[in-house]
Amino acid sequence: MTDFDESGRAAPAATGGIAARAMAARGTRSPDYLAGLNPEQRAAVETTEGPVLVLAGAGTGKTRVLTTRIAHILNLGLAFPSQILAVTFTNKAAREMKNRVGLLVGGAVEGMPWLGTFHSIGVKILRRHAELVGLKSNFTILDTDDQIRLIKQLIQAENLDDKRWPARTFANMMDGWKNKGLTPKDIPEGDARAFANGKGRELYAAYQARLMALNACDFGDLLMHPIALFRAHPDVLAEYHRRFKYILVDEYQDTNVAQYLWLRLLAQRPKDVPQNVCCVGDDDQSIYGWRGAEVDNILRFDKDFQGATVIRLERNYRSTAHILGAASHLIAHNEDRLGKTLFTDAADPEDPKVEVNAGWDSEEEARAIGEAIEDLQRRENHNLNDMAILVRASFQMREFEDRFVTMGLNYRVIGGPRFYERMEVRDALAYFRCVCQPADDLAFERIVNTPKRGLGDATIRLIHDYARARAIPLIAAAGEMAETEELKPKPRATLRRVVSDFRRWSELLATVKHTELAEQILEESGYTEMWQNDRSAEAPGRLENLKELVRSMEQYESLPTFLEHVALVMDTEQNAEMDAVSIMTLHSAKGLEFETVFLPGWEEGLFPHQRSLDEGGRSGLEEERRLAYVGLTRGKRRVKIWFVSNRRIHGLWQSTIPSRFLDELPEAHVEVMEANTSYGGYGGYGASRWDGASAFKEAAYTTPGWRRAQAANAGFTNTGKSGGDGWSGGRTREINYGEGGNARAGRGHNQPPRQGFGLHSSASKGGPREIEGELVAKSVVTEASRFAEGDRVFHLKFGNGTVANVEGNKLTVDFDKAGQKRVLEGFVEAV
DNA sequence: CGCCGATCGATTTTT
């Protein structure tokens, strides 16, 4: 039924045959691309057969493993490029993978048609079998705008108050259901009831029916339909089973239930066929729970795939020992994790510790960070491109932007409103969609009256009714009505004009070059003119974007190809030419790395965000902590954390207290900085403000971390300008318990390194807790563990247990209550 | 149809 491109060719056998010959031809020497891999990476690449889960910590060479694995499979002749299914979440990741595989195997990736995002692969499958789920192969893909407008119509059709039951809310709900793989009949009663007095289920069903009538899909359907298809048509599924000899999944921790179901259908073969599925991910970097990602997918991999090989990549090639130590220690506070500890061999005594800075308010924070950036730039000759500011919430960005504008510092905001989401671009695209797909009602609705042509609600309603009654597309209905008496002369004439325009453009599709046609459409429709006449400040930018849109079409062969691309990609590449500091959210920083990373806003309520705490409870907090972990591990060499004591939230100034995450950083790797603001540090204005900052002082005293700081300070200098609040002293202060008795702290509470194991050991009253950076232990200790199999140990979280296995400084312990866990030696003590 | 004032709400975001 489906004509796969090389259905006629015999696939290479998984073993022997071509593979054997390839191996033989190469002799016993391993190929170059394996040369630079460490043993774990190499195992991940070479274990081609059977299910494999690669737990790849931040900066451990995950992408490298994935791409090398593909290259390896190809090189051994185990499969044709078209027999490898490689799925990513973002287009960017897909692009990068394609490029890197290309570099490894030398351009032959053209033939990797099944490397892409879940959604793009979903579309591809769906286009081949559209009829089987009730669609036509040329179905359109709705964007969020279209979706909302459609839902709004449905809500109104149900005579519901669309104010009380906003379309957006329902769109989000449906999105949630689709993320879970739920069809209208599957949604739980409670959920169905939650919207519009129990009409949720009907609305969802009505929406799906409407999409079918429109021959359209939303993003969720790109996963839902293939799942339904595979379930209802085992023969089709079997074809894909035969086709995909190897399956690879990137960022597995981010998969939602629907993606998981989709994947499981494809990956779980009949008994006799090997399940060559390799999932790569990091449970510690799962930060998309709120949009349906199920960490559980990664946690139960070996249950879904019997006999799975689990490989941990823990050797980090990105960050300094201090950064890794801080990150590892922080993330160890999470309970829901498989447990991994990053380490590096590259510990340089010159490496700066992770800095923690305090500021008065967000304005000062922005100013100080701006200065720090200039310092690095001027004194150390750093590129702005190597620095990034990672914020929790986008409102934090404005302060930095304002400041950098006045300073004249180049910056780049990553992740803002995207190109294809801009109004003018969407309008233009709607025109193109109408030309290519005359049945695209939503596109037609969007632009019938843009620019204003005097076709108001009334006229549109009439067209709608007419189209509905005869079950024809809007544009066809408009065409017919333009010839009847139903409309008043004026709108009738306009409508006739519009319809004939579209007809004409459609005819030109075959003959005129698509970029020229696009220009012509924008010109003749009056759309360009509309913006030329617009006096607002944005108008020139919008015209520029329209030009850019046409320009970006160049590289596609036709208008329809371009539209398909746009529907799935929704993004254009950033120009990385100028040297600029990046400002982005922690979420969008995942996967990136920078020499220097600034992490502002570490305050309770903002980070961890209050809403995560309220809505997500413990797991919400853990996700926030993973976010902190992601933030820290973006830094290669320098990480500078900030918190302030006053922040404006919803327009009101609120005093804030330092984030609990600060208390979860190991002191051995952290340096608490003096208030190094433009007010000249301590003294004068700066100090007096601290003095007045009762909120800060109180806050500071309430969290253990700052009590620690204070304690350290008390034994240090006691200049006591402001009553020894711990911040009035001179220079930078290092808080450095537990590391080689750095006596500056001057109190008798130091412990020798690696003996003062953290968290539990000396949390005695009054004295500061001892926290030892586990990374130090990890990277320095090579001697045998102080524990042996059978030893009884105590762990602060898991309680008492018996050591089952010792592996370096990692122990596998059978806890009496908590079951078997892998823990770091540093976290248990002998009983 | 278009403009203006009231009202609401305010993490994170991909496809």
Next chain:
DNA sequence: TCGATCGGCG
């Protein structure tokens, strides 16, 4: 506080 969005009015 600020901004987007909606309903009412001219």
